[in-house]
Structure formats: structure tokens, C-alpha cells
Amino acid sequence: MNSIRGKWALITGATSGFGHATAERFAQAGCNLIxxxxxxxxxxxxxxVLNEKYGVKVLAYCFDVRNLNQCVEMANDLASREIVPDILVNNAGLASGKDKIHEGLIGDWEKMIDTNVKGLLYITRSILPMMVARNDGHVINIGSVAGHIVYPEGNVYNATKFAVKALNxxxxxxxxGTNVRCCSIDPGAAETEFSKVxxxxxxxxxxxVYEGFKPLQAEDIADIIFYVATSPPxxxxTNLVVYPTAQRSAYVLHREVKKEEE
Ligand SMILES: NC(=O)c1ccc[n+]([C@@H]2O[C@H](COP(=O)([O-])OP(=O)(O)OC[C@H]3O[C@@H](n4cnc5c(N)ncnc54)[C@H](OP(=O)(O)O)[C@@H]3O)[C@@H](O)[C@H]2O)c1
Structure with a gap:
């Protein structure tokens, strides 16, 4: 195992779901966090909480990954502190809407494309040069099984996650030729704020969405990200696909149906 104690991990979208659980998992192991x-x-x-509970160093940057200037500002601020993230978890993302393509809202499409694809690129372009210059680092992209198979009314969300797969x-x-590694972790149905959004x-x-089966939990994904990040150099x-046991593909999800009361 490759210890992450004392290293720096940058996790985008850490206010809820996978990002939040991953930050906590890394902090438990003594990793400093951005x-x-x-x-x-x-x-x-x-x-x-992270600072008090785990005694790790924490830097918080509140901004929208759709804003290139703010992504660059964060990277410049890190550079001015002489901090090069050892691990970058490109997690911030969302699905917005679930409609047939001819009924979809353009605003939803722009939000997903700008966040899941362009935001991921802005962060990567801002941080990766520092990793390459140091010849060390680990990029972990959060894709989705939606980037492997298209499902009805998934259209633009699917397209953004196919893009994440291609970019990964x-x-x-x-x-x-460098020592910088890159992995895409692609979950199936997981219970976070994702569906509410x-x-x-x-x-x-x-x-x-989560009725009748046990979906993946944010902590499950955090454990997997931790495993990938602590694998030997x-x-x-490069890619890890994970479903809840009740789900075997975007099309096969076993739900227990409640028996009707007699
Ligand atoms: N849950 C699932 O079933 C599932 C399955 C496969 C893949 N995924 C992927 O996993 C990733 C994390 O999702 P989650 O399930 O953990 O959902 P979540 O609980 O809604 O968390 C999403 C995180 O992304 C941040 N975020 C969203 N848009 C942002 C923006 N424009 N700028 C900065 N931060 C932004 C949110 O923070 P703020 O709102 O504070 O900005 C939040 O911290 C996403 O990429 C999602 O596509 C989820």
C-alpha cells in the first residue's frame, strides 16, 4: 500500500455525496485536503470538521468549476503556497433533467456539458502541468456507467460521461512516459444528492430511484477511490466499474416489490 499520510488530495465537489465521503476517508488516513x-x-x-476531527491541513476553495478563471485562480494560489496536489479527484458533476431529447431543456444540457466536461477539463488543465513537472501524481476521474451504455432519457448526461471516459x-x-497515473471510476446507482439535483x-x-433495492453508498465509492489512490506507484x-449488487447494467435492476396488504 502506498501511504497518503501527509500528501495533498484535491477533491472537487466535496460538499456532498462521493466527494464529501472521499474527503473524510482521506482525512482519516492523514491526507491533507483541498x-x-x-x-x-x-x-x-x-x-x-476535517481539521478538528482528523488534524489534517485543509484548504477550501468555494467556486464554480464552470468558471475557468476561478479554476486557474485556485491553481495559482496553490502554486504560491508551493502545494502540488498528489491526487486530483475530478468529482464535481451532475445530471440535470431526465427527458426525451426532443423535450430536453437547453439550460439542463448546458449545465451538464459545462460542468461534467468543460469543468473537468478546466481543473485538469490547471492542475496537471504541476504534476507532470514534478513527474508524480494521480488523477482520478468520476465517470459513470452512463458513460458505457446509453439509456432512455439519459441522452446528454450519457454524452457527458462518454466524454469523461474518452478524456480519461x-x-x-x-x-x-511520466509517473502520473489516471483512473476513471464509473459507478452505477448510488444514493447521494444526485437524483434530487x-x-x-x-x-x-x-x-x-432508490426504491426496492440497496443502492451504492457514498462511502462505498470513497473506499474504492482510496484503494486506487493507495495502490503502489x-x-x-485505468478504469473501474462498480454497480450495486441489485443492478447488473443500466437495463437490469432488481427491485423487491412490496407485497400488497391483504
Ligand atoms: N450518484 C450516482 O448515482 C452517480 C453514479 C455515477 C456517477 N456519478 C457522478 O459522481 C459525481 C458526484 O456525484 P454525487 O452522486 O456525489 O452527487 P452529489 O451528492 O449531488 O454531489 C455533487 C457534488 O458536485 C458539486 N458540484 C456540482 N456542480 C458543480 C459546479 N458547477 N461547480 C462546483 N462544484 C459542483 C456539488 O457541490 P455544490 O453544489 O456545493 O457546488 C457536490 O459537492 C458526479 O460527477 C456524478 O455525475 C453519480
């Missing part, structure tokens, strides 16, 4: 997100209060409260492969090719805050619709896990 956490980001747009919700200031959540981010600052979490910064305080491309980053790996372009890093050949997808259905524009509709809690009932969001809850239905000569080991490059």
Missing part, C-alpha cells in the same frame, strides 16, 4: 464546491456554508463547515483514456495516453429538487421523484488502474 476541497471545493459552490455552497460556501457547507464547504466551510466541512473544512472545520486520452489523459492516460498523453501521460505515457437531477429532478430539480423533487424529493419524491428522487426517492423513487507502478500500478495504474
Amino acid at each position: 476541497i471545493t464546491g459552490r455552497r460556501t456554508e457547507k464547504l466551510e463547515a466541512f473544512e472545520h 483514456e486520452a489523459i492516460n495516453l498523453d501521460l505515457a 437531477r429532478f430539480h429538487g423533487d424529493e419524491d421523484k428522487a426517492q423513487k 507502478h500500478v495504474n488502474i
